[in-house]
Amino acid sequence: MKRTLILGDTGLPKRSNDLLEVSNRIYDGKKHESWLLAFSPDQENLPEGFERIILVQDEGNICEDARYICAIIMDLHSTYAFDAILIPGTWIGRMVAPRLAKRLQVGLVAEINDVKTRDDALEFVRTAYSGNILSGIAITSSPPIILSIKPGIFTWEQKSGVNTIIQNYTKKLQSPSSLTCLKRKQRSVSYDIRDSKVLVSGGGGAKRAYPLLETLAKALGGEVSVSRKLVDQGIANRTIQVGQSGKIVNPRLYIAIGIDGAIQHVEGLRNVETILSVNTHSDAPICSISDVVVVGDAKIFIEKLLQRIALENEGTIHDQYRGERK
Amino acid sequence: MNIICLVKFVPDITGFTYDYHASAMVREHTRMVLNPDDECALSFAFKLKEQHPESLIHVVSMAPSSVVPHMHDLLRLPVDRGTLISDPLFAGSDTYATSEVLGTYLKSQEFDVILSGSRSLDGATSQIPGQIAQMLGFDHMLDITDIDVGRTSRTDAVFSIEGEKETTTWSMQLPGVLSLARSSTCKLPYPSYADLQKDVSDKLTILTNKELGIDSTHIGLEGSLTKVVHTYEANSRIREKTVVEADDEGIEFVFSYLKERGFV
Ligand SMILES: Cc1cc2nc3c(=O)[nH]c(=O)nc-3n(C[C@H](O)[C@H](O)[C@H](O)COP(=O)(O)OP(=O)(O)OC[C@H]3O[C@@H](n4cnc5c(N)ncnc54)[C@H](O)[C@@H]3O)c2cc1C
Ligand SMILES: Nc1ncnc2c1ncn2[C@@H]1O[C@H](COP(=O)(O)O)[C@@H](O)[C@H]1O
Numbered sequence: 001m002k003r004t005l006i007l008g009d010t011g012l013p014k015r016s017n018d019l020l021e022v023s024n025r026i027y028d029g030k031k032h033e034s035w036l037l038a039f040s041p042d043q044e045n046l047p048e049g050f051e052r053i054i055l056v057q058d059e060g061n062i063c064e065d066a067r068y069i070c071a072i073i074m075d076l077h078s079t080y081a082f083d084a085i086l087i088p089g090t091w092i093g094r095m096v097a098p099r100l101a102k103r104l105q106v107g108l109v110a111e112i113n114d115v116k117t118r119d120d121a122l123e124f125v126r127t128a129y130s131g132n133i134l135s136g137i138a139i140t141s142s143p144p145i146i147l148s149i150k151p152g153i154f155t156w157e158q159k160s161g162v163n164t165i166i167q168n169y170t171k172k173l174q175s176p177s178s179l180t181c182l183k184r185k186q187r188s189v190s191y192d193i194r195d196s197k198v199l200v201s202g203g204g205g206a207k208r209a210y211p212l213l214e215t216l217a218k219a220l221g222g223e224v225s226v227s228r229k230l231v232d233q234g235i236a237n238r239t240i241q242v243g244q245s246g247k248i249v250n251p252r253l254y255i256a257i258g259i260d261g262a263i264q265h266v267e268g269l270r271n272v273e274t275i276l277s278v279n280t281h282s283d284a285p286i287c288s289i290s291d292v293v294v295v296g297d298a299k300i301f302i303e304k305l306l307q308r309i310a311l312e313n314e315g316t317i318h319d320q321y322r323g324e325r326k
Numbered sequence: 327m328n329i330i331c332l333v334k335f336v337p338d339i340t341g342f343t344y345d346y347h348a349s350a351m352v353r354e355h356t357r358m359v360l361n362p363d364d365e366c367a368l369s370f371a372f373k374l375k376e377q378h379p380e381s382l383i384h385v386v387s388m389a390p391s392s393v394v395p396h397m398h399d400l401l402r403l404p405v406d407r408g409t410l411i412s413d414p415l416f417a418g419s420d421t422y423a424t425s426e427v428l429g430t431y432l433k434s435q436e437f438d439v440i441l442s443g444s445r446s447l448d449g450a451t452s453q454i455p456g457q458i459a460q461m462l463g464f465d466h467m468l469d470i471t472d473i474d475v476g477r478t479s480r481t482d483a484v485f486s487i488e489g490e491k492e493t494t495t496w497s498m499q500l501p502g503v504l505s506l507a508r509s510s511t512c513k514l515p516y517p518s519y520a521d522l523q524k525d526v527s528d529k530l531t532i533l534t535n536k537e538l539g540i541d542s543t544h545i546g547l548e549g550s551l552t553k554v555v556h557t558y559e560a561n562s563r564i565r566e567k568t569v570v571e572a573d574d575e576g577i578e579f580v581f582s583y584l585k586e587r588g589f590v
Contacts, residue, residue, distance in 0.1 A: 066456075066466070091469055091487075091490075094452045094456070094468055095456050095466060095468050097453070097456075098454075098456030099456050099459070101422065102457045102461060105551075106551060107422055107551025108421070108422070108453060110421075110451040118555075128448060128557075133559060134558040135554045136558070137553065137554055139552050140550070140551055140552065176463075176465075179467065179496055179497070179498050180496065181494055182484070182495045183486075183495040185492055185494075186491065186492050187488075187489075187490075187491055187492055187493060198589060219590070220584070220590065221589070239490060252587075252589075253589055276583075278572070287569075288567075289564060291565050291566070292569075292583060293568070293569045293570070294572050295569060295571050295572065297572060301577070304572065304574070305577055305581065312581070312590060
């Protein structure tokens with residue numbers, strides 16, 4: 001039976017099982033096994049859906065040591081001979097995958113966002129030229145298949161329960177790495193736009209209205225995100241950037257204010273339910289992919305909409321008040 | 327310090343626009359530019375050289391010979407030498423074959439640190455630096471946003487990374503590979519007026535596989551372990567849109583639209 005090894009996503013451990021969907025696509029729904037290499041010391045939080053989880057007790061920040069992780073994978077591979085090794089396209093994953101491919105002397109397709117089968121051959125799809133072109137890539141070396149997977153694209157839906165065997169990885173390897181983390185400083189953004197249900201997103205045309213975005217987001221129960229324009233101008237932080245070099249988001253509602261709709265931005269919007277855009281130009285590219293287009297100035301739009309929402313809320317307060325008096 | 331900078335010239339796609347209705351890219355006046363991440367790497371090389379004036383900066387690129395003028399532009403900056411690895415035999419190399427060529431060349435060189443970008447605009451695979459580090463047996467770090475030049479010496483580098491939830495500062499023994507990510511603070515200096523027209527061709531070495539002597543089965547299409555079998559233009563869903571103005575009527579429409587869907 002085919003066997004896949006998936007490297008756990010240490011940032012979002014629960015989402016590691018999204019890579020199961022990639023494995024399902026590779027084996028086209030045929031029976032196969034998927035194993036997870038996890039670093040979480042916390043057994044409660046392990047993701048579901050894996051036949052086996054190999055748990056590494058992470059004492060010295062192994063999960064940030066690409067060479068150590070490679071050494072563990074090489075060791076496991078020499079015993080269990082995986083047919084595919086899937087690596088999340090995270091910061092650490094993007095350091096592990098190329099090393100691993102070189103060590104195993106196999107081809108690597110990086111940060112894929114689709115798996116296709118054409119004439120019985122597997123084709124891995126990734127964006128090139130900054131998202132302007134998609135390339136279907138075949139691997140010509142013999143297995144294992146090594147892929148890194150763009151985060152936020154694949155989602156796994158549990159079909160039936162799987163009994164997971166948890167196995168501790170007890171071998172102590174010597175890491176050749178000299179990397180030492182000297183300091184950690186928490187950053188201030190407290191939300192992850194990938195979890196947001198409503199995003200009020202600002203671009204170059206919302207520069208003047210930037211402080212108002214948050215007020216509108218609050219009023220709609222959502223969060224603020226931005227295009228790269230505002231990140232490059234130092235107005236917003238990279239962590240809330242939507243798009244190809246930012247994040248792929250999946251809110252129910254995306255309000256694009258003063259965003260032109262460059263393909264690299266739109267790349268982040270493939271899973272959005274409703275898009276409302278506000279733009280002074282009705283022919284901005286974003287308008288073609290919007291459900292509602294408001295032609296006009298960003299600041300005026302936000303102020304007017306906030307007023308309208310406030311009016312409604314006042315109304316509700318009055319109604320409640322009346323209700324109580326009855 | 328001996329610093330090697332890996333640079334790649336990429337098509338400047340910032341001018342590209344996309345026509346969603348025609349599903350086609352509007353490509354006008356494509357020109358080649360230095361990959362933005364590499365621009366950061368090079369700007370840190372200059373900062374290191376300011377701190378350690380005895381430093382030598384060597385830029386290395388594998389590309390067709392059409393990039394020679396671009397290499398010359400870099401050599402008009404405080405760069406000491408350039409190497410262009412260029413041979414029609416290398417055409418069609420995927421990342422595996424490319425890192426094989428670059429890694430083989432770098433093995434023959436003496437240096438304290440290799441600086442590179444984290445991603446290239448066109449390939450954006452982040453594979454080359456990691457594979458080179460693997461070939462050379464060095465440590466590697468990706469997405470570096472700042473190098474602490476004051477604390478970096480021939481034996482150790484100190485740098486930081488702006489991550490998702492935290493900013494981390496690291497030290498790493500050299501030689502090693504440091505890959506920079508674009509941040510708004512890195513800009514290359516302009517060449518001095520006197521250098522603008524200077525003939526810098528004597529600082530550029532062009533190498534072919536005759537000098538490198540890599541087995542022909544390891545390079546070009548033959549040495550590649552992946553193959554592009556299809557290309558598609560990126561496609562987005564075009565929606566049935568309602569267009570309103572940002573006036574009272576329009577705002578009322580938006581408000582009801584949001585209310586119907588439970589957002590207010
Ligand atoms: C490799 C690469 C990766 C990239 N990755 C990303 C990415 O991840 N995310 C991303 O967003 N971009 C990315 N970009 C950049 C992208 O190509 C665009 O440059 C960027 O998205 C433009 O941002 P914008 O639409 O906000 O700004 P602009 O292009 O400046 O557009 C501003 C828009 O606002 C409108 N406007 C102006 N004034 C007003 C006003 N008063 N009220 C209302 N509307 C107004 C204008 O009509 C225009 O449509 C990337 C580029 C490259 C090359
Ligand atoms: N052909 C090349 N020549 C020199 N350096 C390269 C080449 N390709 C990639 N690099 C370096 O590797 C980095 C990452 O590129 P990539 O792996 O293509 O995303 C780039 O920013 C460059 O510093």
